[in-house]
Amino acid sequence: MSIKAPRGTADLLPGTIEKWQFVEDKIKDVCERYHFKEIRTPLFEHTELFQRGVGDSTDIVQKEMYTFEDRGGRSLTLRPEGTASVARSFVEHKLFGNPNQPVKLYYFAPMFRYERPQKGRMRQLNQFGIEVLGSSNPAVDAEVIDLAMTVYSELGLRSLKLVINSLGDKESRDNHRQALVNHFEPHRDELCGDCQTRLRQNPLRVLDCKKDRDHPAMKTAPSILDYLNNESEKYFEDVKNYLTMMGIDYTVDKNLVRGLDYYNHTAFEIMSEAEGFGAITTLAGGGRYNGLIEELDGPSTPGIGFGMGMERLLMALEAEHREIDTNSNLDCFLVAVGEEASKKAVQLVHELRKNGIQADKDYLDRKMKAQFKAADRYQAKYVLIFGEDELSREVINVREMSTGNQNEVPLTQLIEHLQDTFSGGEKQ
Structure with a gap:
């Protein structure tokens, strides 16, 4: 039997890799203009980091992580996402003591998730991401979204849709959480097994379920926007105003919750509306995660960031017939x-x-x-x-x-x- 690459992985060969290099160089140029610095974290981390930082109730932790025990009996996990690793590094190296605040970081990194491979969704995926740690100013939220949109626009993408939502602060989330439990409890037995568990652990994620998305109770579920307190409502209005000032079009989606437990306040996704792109349209997603640094034993530090799939970015460029100059002529x-x-x-x-x-x-x-x-x-x-x-x-x-x-x-x-x-x- 011939040995082939594991399912859900791919070789990037000459002729293709030049496209990746071109895109990465463009992204680095944007990051430099926005005054972001590169960070590189280990390929694997202690499993506890993702259990605490991503959340025990998430699909990533429960179903998708590549976890193994090393020869010393330690549980280690191949990195499934980038934010937790950056947050761990921020705490470990005391970057909160850096006089230049907020700390603005970007990374290119392979991620590993055990899921069913399909077009644009791999078990080893490559991601570009940014994190801003140390500021709770809503202008930073707008800047992060602006950076992502700038990357896409400067690469020539036009068929884009930005959707945003607010998950509110802790008080708003707690009130909404109880409302969701009250709403879905009468329908518990009609929901999938995952949602029955989520209803106990993190009912907000019921709204993100792909299996039950057409259930009638989903359409009448209480919106987080109806439970925002005055502070959270003002924060969301400020973010929207900044986006408008920047000339960035957006749509508010009250059911946008993202898949990780650490999000609060601003959440967003950028989608491709290009013809023939495919059923899974999300190109990038992220949001604010005040509280994550404290969860990892660091000081109270607000943060916001996003992850952008490189494979999906290349797919979007192809769908919009954007040619990449890969001139490799020999001198x-x-x-x-x-x-x-x-x-x-x-x-x-x-x-x-x-x-x-x-x-x-x-x-x-x-x-x-x-x-x-x-x-x-x-x-x-x-x-x-x-x-x-x-x-x-x-x-x-x-x-x-x-x-x-x-x-x-x-x-x-x-x-x-x-x-x-x-x-x-x-x-x-």
């Missing part, structure tokens, strides 16, 4: 004929690369015609040709592939000649 390809010329080519390629010129050569001892074909496949801008005669005269032929123009250049002037050529506009 120079050396075509050498003869044993001594081939040896000299090794040195020349080395010198070209050390001077900032992208170069490659033949390593299969092919005939000249085959080497030219290789240069053509690599889309080389220039072919450098020399054999034993050129080597004896210490010159090399430089041929521009697009025009066929060819010049004989002394080997001692080759690097300067190419640098002058590229600085004239050939190489960007």
Whole structure:
């Protein structure tokens, strides 16, 4: 039996990885403009982090985590999401003591969730995320949403829908929680097993159920917006006003709750409305999580962030027919004929690369015609040709592939000649 990649994982090969690199570079540029700094956390953490930080009642913790015991008997889990790890790092390294507040972080990281693989949903998924820790200003909520929308718009996506909701503060949530219990309790036996458990542990998540979404009780469930106290209501109005000031369109969805226990106040999702994108339309989601840092034994610290699926972002670009420039044309390809010329080519390629010129050569001892074909496949801008005669005269032929123009250049002037050529506009 041949060994293949595990189900729900994928290899990113040359020809595809360039698209990822292009997208990642664009995102990094946006993050720098918004004054975010990169953070990298371990691939696995102590299981307790996600039990406490994500929530025991969530599907992630109950059903989807890759958890194992190491040789020391410790329970470890492959990271299923990014916020808990960033929060743990924030507490462990006492970033709350940093004089520059709030702390604004971003990350690119693989996540691992055991779920049924389908298009755009993998068991190893790649995520871009940001976290802002240390400010409870509603303007930060708007900035976080603005950053996500800017990433999509600068990559060329247009068919987007932003939905927002408020989950309120603790008082508002507690009042709404009791109202949900009172509402759904008469229908308990009609709900799926998961929702029957959620009704005891976290009734807000009943509203997020995919199985019972068409149950009549869902349509008449009390809205959190009817239970917001004055402070929570003002907070939500401020967020909406800031979004309006930024020219960002949004829709309020009273049933948007997100799937993690640590959210409060602002929650949001960004969806693709592109034709043919698929049934699962969510591209990114996030919200405010005041209280998470305290749950991880840190000081009282407000936070907000989001996670953006990279696979789904690439799918959205494809659905909207947005072409990604993956120009990987080679600067120079050396075509050498003869044993001594081939040896000299090794040195020349080395010198070209050390001077900032992208170069490659033949390593299969092919005939000249085959080497030219290789240069053509690599889309080389220039072919450098020399054999034993050129080597004896210490010159090399430089041929521009697009025009066929060819010049004989002394080997001692080759690097300067190419640098002058590229600085004239050939190489960007």
